[in-house]
Amino acid sequence: MSNTLSIDGARLWNSLMELGEIGGTEKGGSRRLALTELDHQGRELVCGWMRDAGLTISFDRMGNIFGRRPGRDNSLAPVMTGSHIDTQPSGGKFDGCYGVLAGLEVMRVLKDHAIVTTAPLELAIWTNEEGVRFVPTMMGSGVFSKSIPLDHALAATDANGLTVGDEVKARGFFGDEEPGQHPVGSYYEVHIEQGPVLEANENTIGVVTGVLGQRLMNITVTGQEAHAGPTPMAIRKDALQHSLPLMTEILALGRSHGDSGRATIGQVAVLPGARNTIPGLVKFSVDLRNLDRTVLEEMANKAKMAAAAAQERTGLTFEVDDLQTITPTVFHYANVEMVDAACKSRGYSHQRIVSGAGHDACFISRIAPTSMIFVPCKDGISHNEIEDAAPTDLEAGANVLLDVLLRASA
């Protein structure tokens, strides 16, 4: 690996801007929902660029796209990079697209310099990462990693009753290959952080050690609705008053369970919601996250025990509904170290970081050693038209990707 070999930041930026114009929105974002005509146009544009960069294109039955660059020993499993180019309804130009086009830029540089790696390289475009038009999210990588059954994914319907299967075929991306019948030596994905940490710390690169797991719950507190005037404090069964200590305890769990601990109450309904009526019912959401599976479980148990204790203490009813458990992803140690080494070698300011949001890399990490590279995004804002990132940061992230792909395929 030579630090004299670097990607062309302007070319990367121009490709990002050109792709972003397909489905471009007023405030400078993009709207290209998965498997729509606009997504198709985006895929055609990028596939053309991939062919120009010397890649051989193939599809699997999930509509995942692979651009392959041969190595010296093509019996080796390819070193893969990739991401997605479908967007949120009011999405930005960088979420996903940056990962795909940084990978493309690496391929372009290698072609420019006629470099041949030992193992082959591949650039993947995963179908329907956003999960907006078709649920679940991260569908293409989920099917590829055998985490989501292919039949299940192809049968998913949009609001108009169209299926993923129909739309993959209609767009011409239904390949012969069975998803996952495709070896992966290792996988690296570059992405904007979608959070505020790198910007706050003035670091250029985030060396991603994993993706937080989640425990999602709803808690319902039932007291007794009553008039605010005539009802003395001592005989009230105020569902809000008795929810406050529990909410406080639950939010504190985010601070007392390591750097990766998160606790969020994003939805609160206080009913009946009249100024002069003591609330009889409070419903709130609980979102607990941690990188450590055991600690995450501990947080969830503490939340449930706190609810049970509140019920015991107050005589009101505290009902906890478990909604969803998402297991944490811990990236492969050697891959993380390789990203770290590339940052040091390039002299980029960097830090270890965890991802709070899910990425295709989570699923791929189940079948191949994986890690991710983050770059800052402006004000930590993503899933928004005004999502933005600095060209120099995008260039730096792509250089780190170049280095780790070369090292991994050397």
Add this chain to the structure above:
Amino acid sequence: MSNTLSIDGARLWNSLMELGEIGGTEKGGSRRLALTELDHQGRELVCGWMRDAGLTISFDRMGNIFGRRPGRDNSLAPVMTGSHIDTQPSGGKFDGCYGVLAGLEVMRVLKDHAIVTTAPLELAIWTNEEGVRFVPTMMGSGVFSKSIPLDHALAATDANGLTVGDEVKARGFFGDEEPGQHPVGSYYEVHIEQGPVLEANENTIGVVTGVLGQRLMNITVTGQEAHAGPTPMAIRKDALQHSLPLMTEILALGRSHGDSGRATIGQVAVLPGARNTIPGLVKFSVDLRNLDRTVLEEMANKAKMAAAAAQERTGLTFEVDDLQTITPTVFHYANVEMVDAACKSRGYSHQRIVSGAGHDACFISRIAPTSMIFVPCKDGISHNEIEDAAPTDLEAGANVLLDVLLRASA
């Protein structure tokens, strides 16, 4: 005053049921909004009963109705009782109507026994107490006590643009008398409690010492909306998390400021209200009540100071909007004592109580010595079709009214 003279509980109950059928609802309540055709029918029915009981009817320009029973010395200001017969949209049969019909029942008993008091007696029906169709509430007694300007009240419009003035005239209740040009010696009003205290304490009569004042506010807490996953706890500006201690402090004010202290947060909006988004904005209502004007002011000041301290401590913005101040009403000592004495004399279980809700008696207390008599209502429920009260309790309350009216006019 003789305990051998008592009201006829069955006659009172039957009158309540008959009036309740005008605008009767499915679940046994009544819907007679102020100055509607149904309210008119109710007024005609009760005025007929008042005439039958020997009362002389007059109206003022506010549509307030007075039924006068002469005394031995008609130069004396009348001893007055009364309440209202307009209802909530889904109102009960007892709120207001009980006060009017208990007064009527007293008049009937006095006629039955040919009793002549020294001072004259009057039964008032106040216009538009509920304030549903026309705002403000307690309009008739408010105008009568010179607390609300007559012009202002007559100009109030309903949703269809009809004015109070037009409707008072259309219903034939627009009298010559200037509201308030009508002396009142003292005033007693009997009412269902509209709260749970008497029932909880198994007491028949509430000797009402006053009506709580109110301070109504809105508090808006502004933090920073952010994604729940990527944003570490340490750099969050979670508007909900930082609202919880303030809400807790405010609710505690209700417990630390005397028996009549009340603190209620009935409305809470947590925005943007997404499960995986840290709330950037929390808005909540504050309703503080107390019988003591100075203490109520102290509660309001403590709430504001707590908000200012939270802003200082957290760096988030805490904005307090004062919405309304309602001054507490403290009833006249001698009147309260007279009600108390009547309960003792009758052997009714009783207790001192404060009213959390406003009543016509609040306004009348500004111009004449006043007190109120409460009876229990089932489960403390009022302003509801299922509002209910026990015939024996209604009878007891009317007997207390009989005793105090006789004593006051003796």
